[in-house]
Amino acid sequence: MSHWIDIDTAHGPIRGWRADPAGPSRGAVVVIQEIFGVNAHIRGVTERFAAAGFEAVAPALFDPVERGVELGYDAAGIARGRELVAELGFERATFLVGAAAKVFQSEGLRTGAVGFCWGGSLAFLANTRLGLPAVSYYGARTVPFLDEPLRAPMLFHFGQRDASIPPEAIAAHRAKHPDATIHLYDAGHGFNCDQRADFAPAAAALAWRRTTDFLAEALQ
Numbered sequence: 264m265s266h267w268i269d270i271d272t273a274h275g276p277i278r279g280w281r282a283d284p285a286g287p288s289r290g291a292v293v294v295i296q297e298i299f300g301v302n303a304h305i306r307g308v309t310e311r312f313a314a315a316g317f318e319a320v321a322p323a324l325f326d327p328v329e330r331g332v333e334l335g336y337d338a339a340g341i342a343r344g345r346e347l348v349a350e351l352g353f354e355r356a357t358f359l360v361g362a363a364a365k366v367f368q369s370e371g372l373r374t375g376a377v378g379f380c381w382g383g384s385l386a387f388l389a390n391t392r393l394g395l396p397a398v399s400y401y402g403a404r405t406v407p408f409l410d411e412p413l414r415a416p417m418l419f420h421f422g423q424r425d426a427s428i429p430p431e432a433i434a435a436h437r438a439k440h441p442d443a444t445i446h447l448y449d450a451g452h453g454f455n456c457d458q459r460a461d462f463a464p465a466a467a468a469l470a471w472r473r474t475t476d477f478l479a480e481a482l483q
């Protein structure tokens with residue numbers, strides 16, 4: 264089952280889309296949104312994690328700025344999403360991810376984070392600042408934070424044709440974090456999202472298998 268929950272934070276309550284597995288739990292995952300809010304795609308990803316056996320919640324990170332944000336994958340959605348990201352800031356967003364993780368930690372569940380796009384960079388910070396095992400899908404804003412040491416297992420997914428993450432940025436990830444696992448795919452940015460022009464089904468399926476395998480091991 265999936266439903267909205269309320270998450271208490273020092274910045275006020277925010278909502279989260281929670282999905283629970285039908286059988287025994289394999290651990291818990293905080294699903295970190297793109298710049299488009301907790302839209303149908305992110306809710307669907309959350310439900311896929313539950314179907315794979317993980318407790319999952321996608322916190323609505325924009326709620327302290329504007330509640331109920333669901334943007335489209337068009338120029339207007341990108342522009343508004345970037346405005347909301349700038350207004351929220353990385354510090355506050357990371358704190359909200361931590362508040363979502365505490366929902367599961369209070370239930371005694373080992374918890375990780377998986378983020379997409381902007382959320383991919385937040386997943387990295389969830390590792391370095393919150394100590395969560397994390398998976399970053401095409402996080403294009405991570406390079407300025409790469410000097411922060413990892414505190415848990417880390418997995419990165421990048422598209423080889425992603426103009427927002429050039430080869431030198433991927434090389435910096437490898438140089439700064441040789442213990443992390445990095446996978447490259449014949450794909451562009453946003454290849455996991457079936458609502459984007461760059462959706463790459465084969466790459467998305469492979470990355471998903473690697474992600475669930477990684478989480479199963481990291482959260483055991």
